[in-house]
Amino acid sequence: MSRVQNENSETKPSIRESNRTKIIEAASKIFASNGYTGTTVQQIAEHAELPKANVLYYFKSKEGIYGAVLSEILSLWNSCLDDATVEDEPSEIFTRYIFEKMELSRTYPDASKIFAMEIIKGMPYLSEDMKHNMSEWFESRVALINEWINLGKMQAVDPQVLLFHIWSSTQHYADFSAQITSLRGEAMTVEDYDKASRYLATSILAGCGLTPKFDIV
Amino acid sequence: MSRVQNENSETKPSIRESNRTKIIEAASKIFASNGYTGTTVQQIAEHAELPKANVLYYFKSKEGIYGAVLSEILSLWNSCLDDATVEDEPSEIFTRYIFEKMELSRTYPDASKIFAMEIIKGMPYLSEDMKHNMSEWFESRVALINEWINLGKMQAVDPQVLLFHIWSSTQHYADFSAQITSLRGEAMTVEDYDKASRYLATSILAGCGLTPKFDIV
DNA sequence: GTCTATATAGCGATAGAC
DNA sequence: GTCTATCGCTATATAGAC
Numbered sequence: 001m002s003r004v005q006n007e008n009s010e011t012k013p014s015i016r017e018s019n020r021t022k023i024i025e026a027a028s029k030i031f032a033s034n035g036y037t038g039t040t041v042q043q044i045a046e047h048a049e050l051p052k053a054n055v056l057y058y059f060k061s062k063e064g065i066y067g068a069v070l071s072e073i074l075s076l077w078n079s080c081l082d083d084a085t086v087e088d089e090p091s092e093i094f095t096r097y098i099f100e101k102m103e104l105s106r107t108y109p110d111a112s113k114i115f116a117m118e119i120i121k122g123m124p125y126l127s128e129d130m131k132h133n134m135s136e137w138f139e140s141r142v143a144l145i146n147e148w149i150n151l152g153k154m155q156a157v158d159p160q161v162l163l164f165h166i167w168s169s170t171q172h173y174a175d176f177s178a179q180i181t182s183l184r185g186e187a188m189t190v191e192d193y194d195k196a197s198r199y200l201a202t203s204i205l206a207g208c209g210l211t212p213k214f215d216i217v
Numbered sequence: 218m219s220r221v222q223n224e225n226s227e228t229k230p231s232i233r234e235s236n237r238t239k240i241i242e243a244a245s246k247i248f249a250s251n252g253y254t255g256t257t258v259q260q261i262a263e264h265a266e267l268p269k270a271n272v273l274y275y276f277k278s279k280e281g282i283y284g285a286v287l288s289e290i291l292s293l294w295n296s297c298l299d300d301a302t303v304e305d306e307p308s309e310i311f312t313r314y315i316f317e318k319m320e321l322s323r324t325y326p327d328a329s330k331i332f333a334m335e336i337i338k339g340m341p342y343l344s345e346d347m348k349h350n351m352s353e354w355f356e357s358r359v360a361l362i363n364e365w366i367n368l369g370k371m372q373a374v375d376p377q378v379l380l381f382h383i384w385s386s387t388q389h390y391a392d393f394s395a396q397i398t399s400l401r402g403e404a405m406t407v408e409d410y411d412k413a414s415r416y417l418a419t420s421i422l423a424g425c426g427l428t429p430k431f432d433i434v
Numbered sequence: 435g436t437c438t439a440t441a442t443a444g445c446g447a448t449a450g451a452c
Numbered sequence: 453g454t455c456t457a458t459c460g461c462t463a464t465a466t467a468g469a470c
Contacts, residue, residue, distance in 0.1 A: 257462085257463065257464085258463085258464065258465085259462095259463085259464095269464095269465095270465090270466085273464080273465065273466085277465090278464080278465075279463095279464070279465090
């Protein structure tokens with residue numbers, strides 16, 4: 001029976017993978033509250049309950065940790081819009097997409113915050129590869145929306161401006177949660193998120209001459 | 218003729234006031250790109266064309282500079298919504314407010330970015346005084362919108378959610394300008410801002426059962 | 435008021451014993 | 453693989469000459 005050397009999955013949540021995960025989770029929380037430069041490797045190590053040297057053993061540099069966190073974040077962002085086709089109904093796709101984005105804001109607020117700060121600062125650490133993927137995705141979705149418009153399935157709105165509208169209004173609930181909680185006097189509940197999602201879907205779809213399909217979400 | 222000592226205005230754009238302004242402007246630019254901890258006093262001094270020690274002479278500490286920048290930012294944010302009353306037409310007020318917010322995003326993007334990062338990080342440096350003022354303003358505007366609703370001047374939407382919607386969708390053009398430019402392939406022009414403002418006004422007001430009044434902006 | 439020179443502290447990263 | 457000890461650097465802030 002020959003020994004398989006580089007077996008890279010299955011039966012191996014070994015210490016290596018477990019520690020990597022602990023570091024990424026700890027780092028996400030601290031990067032979100034303190035920003036990149038405001039975060040120290042020491043803080044990450046304490047939250048991950050590991051010595052600082054071990055953290056740098058796994059990732060080699062603080063920038064390496066941050067890069068891993070960023071790519072982890074992008075992997076979260078699959079949505080129903082990715083695979084939508086010209087055959088689909090825009091009212092259904094947009095309704096579902098808005099609810100998905102709101103659910104992401106509610107479930108992974110730190111991911112949204114880290115990404116928001118990265119963009120506000122001018123995307124200094126976002127790899128060319130990640131930018132390229134984002135651009136490709138964006139262009140293809142703009143093209144799809146233009147097809148829907150040409151088919152008369154929705155009003156003629158600028159697809160770019162429409163996508164920015166959806167992103168901004170949904171991500172706001174993650175990124176600005178501190179302000180929202182402060183102004184409301186209490187944190188948003190799941191029900192609050194649902195009401196806000198319904199309102200946003202109604203308003204945004206109205207801007208496209210559409211009516212949301214709440215029965216599918 | 219007696220000497221007046223603490224004369225604090227008029228005929229005095231002296232070196233003192235001029236240097237203070239130069240420091241605040243330089244600091245705003247650098248805080249916006251680098252964040253609070255990512256900014257060094259040395260960088261601020263270079264952009265302001267002053268020796269580092271002089272910068273610290275005027276403000277005493279980096280945190281002092283940041284505080285001054287924050288309060289400068291809040292002073293920019295007067296709007297037509299501040300003095301709106303129940304007699305006004307919500308369609309006019311909201312249309313104008315959305316255009317004002319977009320104009321602020323276009324004209325003072327750095328101010329928006331600094332404030333956004335401050336909130337994302339959990340408002341660590343925002344004074345209790347500033348928070349209090351924001352809350353007072355928010356509550357009174359929520360009350361006003363509720364009055365409009367009770368008078369049948371607009372549909373019954375949650376006023377808090379409506380205000381978050383306006384803020385998020387307009388501030389996005391300042392805060393995420395790097396992503397917007399990257400995805401579009403070119404920066405937003407004044408005309409692009411105007412088109413986006415019209416679209417946002419149409420969509421957001423539609424969500425309230427209103428039609429924008431473009432002739433007044 | 436202005437600027438040079440420096441005190442003090444904390445950072446990321448590494449070397450080397452275990 | 454793990455951890456202690458430490459290097460080299462850069463930051464904020466100040467002391468004191470001009």
